[in-house]
Each structure stands twice: as structure tokens, then as C-alpha cells.
Amino acid sequence: MLDIAPHVRIFEASPSDEFVKKRQAAIKEIAGKFFKPNYIARLLSVANGVVIASGGGKLPPDLASDVATSITKVSPSFVAEGHDLELATCAMLAAITAIQTGNKSGALTAADYIAVGIWSGMSWQPGSSNERFEKLRKFLLALSRDHVLKAAAVGRTRSQPAGAVALATDNGNLGKVVENLRSVVDTLITNAAVDREEIDLLWWSISGWSDVLEMKYADAKPTAAAIALGLDAAKRLRRMPVELHKALVIRRVPEGESVSLAQLVKTLGDDRAALGASFGSKPLVTENTQVFPLLNVLASGYTKGVGKGAFSLPDLALRALLEAVTFDVLERREV
Template sequence: MNENNLTDQNKGKWGASMLDIAPYVRIFEGFPTDEFVTKRHTAIKDIAAKFIKPNYVARLLSVADGVVLASKDGGMLPPELAGEVAASIAKVSPSFVAEGHDLELSTCAMLAAITAIETGSKAGILTASDYLAVGIWSGMSWQTGSRNGGFERLRKLLLDLSRNHVLKAAELARARSKTTKAVVLAEDNSNLGKVVENLRSVVDTLAANAAVDREEIDLLWWSISGWSDVLGMRYADAKPHVAAIALGLDAAKRLRRMPLDLHKALVLRRVPEGESLTLTQLVKTLGDDRSKLGALFETKTLVTENTQVFPLLNLLASGSAKGAGKSAFSMSDLASRALLEAVTFDVIERREV
């Protein structure tokens, strides 16, 4: 059985869209009984509902940040989020005690995030599940992974699901639509209402298509200009690491949805050569240019309070690499990271993916 897919017997019992959690329960319980799995499944559904019900932005990004933190090697859920997860488990298993069960709490939180994202819309307008997916993709994509094989498979499943969910929405939102066939006004004006409705539909379609065209034109003009708005100079005149980050930030300002591979390629074509650095090393390398790069984000609490989702933007805004770990970023990584984080922040503010 492929553990990433549904089993037929569980489709009827738990709903056609639900993940088979049994293989992942074994991450923290070596020989679970059917009753144990059923109780954890009930708890996970309850956790998923908690994750997306208070659907204001700060809460949803905080959940994503906490889940990402818990998915790191040696990481664990923040205390408040751990309490919420433990409460859901205790509802079905009154004897459950959270102390000493960090791995179980983290696993259930990740499974709950998968459940929330799987049941979300992909219509192009941000919903609660989209915030989770965007935040988790941004946060998990810079991690090095876990040494625990089963846990790493779950982490990778959540990362892939989050990324694919967002990219499908971004691609769908950029699809140009055909206008509806024109409604001809009757001689006695009896269908005037339908004509007006038809015209409104045509205008809306043309406006949506024009927005997609404008995004492409803006990005293409920028890609050939060689000029950085955020630095106020040519990329060629900036220090290599500063230029790499500026490329991602400048491109992000011209995108209206999450980036696709084509957008990433346009950024990477100008990335200069330079050594790979950890975020701690990067602070010293950027020097005075750090505050210039981070000026747009200094007062943004969504960035500074969610350092797992926005590790690079937080560093640019605050000068702190706290919690960033020892991962080294190549020049291409820095440009891609800046693009992903900056667009993630922008689309969250604009409520579109």
C-alpha cells in the first residue's frame, strides 16, 4: 500500500478526502491498535478545525510557523499550540498526558495541517487553508530534513502538498478566460437586464486577463533593465550577496500571485557568483545594506513574529538570525528565498495566491 494515498476501506469510514494516518501513527506508537488509530484520527480532525477556524491572518501564520518549528529535527510545537493539540487528544483519550509526548504532538499537528490543506479551496482567492499552505511551504522549504525516517516522510508529504496546493492555485489564477458571447439587445429592450449582466461579465473577464498581461509585462521589463528599485542602483554595482537578495525582492514586487518556475528562472539568470553562507554569516556580509533591503519589513509583525516562515525577511528587518540553524544558502538559494518570502508576504496582504 502506498502510504501517501487513501485506502479504499478508509474512504467510506473517514471520508473520501482523508489521509490514511495509520502509517504515521507508528512514528510515535510502534504497535497501535485499531481503537488507538481511530481515536487519533478523531483528534486530528478536531485539531485541523482549530487550525483554520480562527481565520485571521496573524493566527493562521502563527499556526504555520509553529508546525514548521515542530517539523525540524529536535524541534517541538510552541507551548500554546502544543496545549491546543494535547487538548484535542485528551478529548478522545482522557488518560493522555502531554509531557514526554512531543513527537506525538508534532506528528498530530502535521497530520492536522495536511487535513486542513486537503479540504481547502484552490480558487485563487486566499482561504484559511491557503494561509497554512503558503506559510508551511515557505517555512519547510529551507529545512534540511529530519533524521527520523518516518517523520521525514511525513514532513516531505506536508511540504509537497503545501507547495503543490499553492502552485495550482497560482497557475489557475493566471489562466486567461474567454469572454462570454455577446447578448444582442432586443428591439423592445425587453432583455436589457441580460445585456447589462453580459457586459459586466465581459468587462470583468477582460480586466482579469489584463492583470495577468500587466504582471508579465512588468516582470519582463524589469528582467532586462538591470536596475534594482530596492537598492537604487544597478545590480552589477552591488555586492554579490546584496544583489542576489535584491533580485528576489524586486521581482516579488512585480508578481500578483505566488511565483512559478518561469518567474524563478528570470530571477536566477542575473544571480552573481559568491560563496554559500549561513544566515548568521550573511548578517556580517550584508553590512549596512541589510537595513536597506529590510526597510519594507521592519514594522511588519507578520514577518518578525514568524521567523520560521520568514527567516530571511526577519534577518533583513531585525538583523537577527535567531532560530535560523546552520543551513548554508548558495547565491541562487538566497535569490529564490528572497523571492518566495517576499511574494508570500505580499500575497497574504493582498489576499490572493
């Protein structure tokens, strides 16, 4: 169970035992609210809102209302106005609770999708100057990343097909034979999908051709080539990327100067429209600008609020890979 006492001190210097217990109860209820209604757009909007708050902004009004209502339920004297830091902290603690208590059955859960969105959104933030708040932010980021990578590894595990069940001479076990064959076929199909991902990615890796730019990477502008490498690799992946996939992407990244997202539109020129063409009509992307900052810049050319932090070209390629795979796995209901 998450110990919230150290984190409550982010907004309450000397909390009483009763105060901590009340916030603990509220956070548990908030975590449950995050999953309702349980569909992808809602879950990603929760992640986007938590990312906004973790970056020093205010929670979106609907999410702030959910959090404040749960706190008021246990502390009737609570007033949301002027308590943005408390609302943000409780939302982050609720996200941690939701991820840690998610279903461990192996089936995809709401917690998986919230974790994907938080990893994508928080990983590009510069961090907070509030030491205690930053410690919490880093904990949530690491938890989300580790949760997703574990799910990705499990999803790529090849399984040994079940042993054959022999048909009895009187056909009395025909049902069990059919069930066994179905299990074997399902296992082989799953294993084949993992094989296909590897084959597609390796062929792409040695081809040197960009689908999104419709030219060789070597003939493209360095910044455009770096982003295209991430976007093209993402189309070959069926799960979130691991270290090997990152290595295959950055091995081809050309040399070039670092660039901020705010400078990107000017640097890319006409290539921006080609790189962002697939994302401008996707509400999952356009309605969650903190989860998909790069994809939104590519799709719209709009750079307000994206920050001034500069990305090296390898980092930019990996940013494109992470966001594009995040979108793909959410749309395909995988992690």
C-alpha cells in the same frame, strides 16, 4: 481520506485499531481548529507553529494546547507532558487534512494561506534524522507546495469573455445585457492584470536596476545583488512564483561564495538595512520567524536560531523571492 496509521507509528510502535481511530478523530478536530478564528494572522501563526514542530522543536504553547485538548477528548488518559513528538506529528497530520479538505470552489480559502506559510517555512529546513518523521515532513512540504502552485497557475489563467447578448427590440432583456457586460468587463480586467504582471516583470528583467538597493545589480556586492533580485522580482508578481519567474531571477545572479543566514549580517554590511527596510514593521513577518527567516534577518540583524546551512547565491535569491512573494500575497489576500 488521509491514512494516518503509518504515521501514528512515529510515536506509537504498535498501535491498536482503537488507538488509530481515536487519533484520527482528534486530528480531524484539530484541522478544524486551525481555521478558527479564520483570519490571516491566525492562519500564518498556525503554519509557523507547525514548521517549528516539523524542524524538531516543540509546538508553541497555544497550538500545543489545542492539539492536546483534542487528543484528550478522545483519550482521557493522554498527558501532553513528555509527548512532544506525538503533538508535533498530530499537528502535521492535521495540517495535511486541512489542506486536502479545503474548499475546491476556486475561491481563496484558509487552507491556501496555511499551505503558503508551510511551504515557505519548511523549504529551508535541513530535515529530520527520524526517518518516519522526515517522510511525513516531506509529504506535507510537497503537498503545500503543489497546492499553492496550482492556485497560482489557476489565478494566472486568462479567460475567454462571454459572448455578447443582443438587446431585444422591446428592451425586455436589459437586465441580462447589463449582467453580460459586467461579466465581460470583469474578465477583461482579470486578463489585463495577468498581462500587466508579465509586462512589469519583463521590463524589470531587462533593466538591470535594483529598486531596493537603488543601484545597478552589477555595481552591488554579489550577496546583496542576489537578495535584491529576489526582493525586486517579488514586487512585480501578483501570485506565488512558478519556474519561469525563478529563471528570470537567477539569470542575473552574480558569482559568489555560499553563505549561511548566520553569516549574512556580516557579509551584507550596510546593505542589510536597505534590504530589510520594508519588513521590520510588518507583524506578519516579525511574528513568524520560521516562515520568514531571511526577511527577519534582513530586518533585524538578529541571527539566533537560523541554522548553519549555507545557501548558494542562486538559492539565496530564490529564498528572497519566495519569502517576499509569500508576504505580499498574504498581505494582498491572494495566492
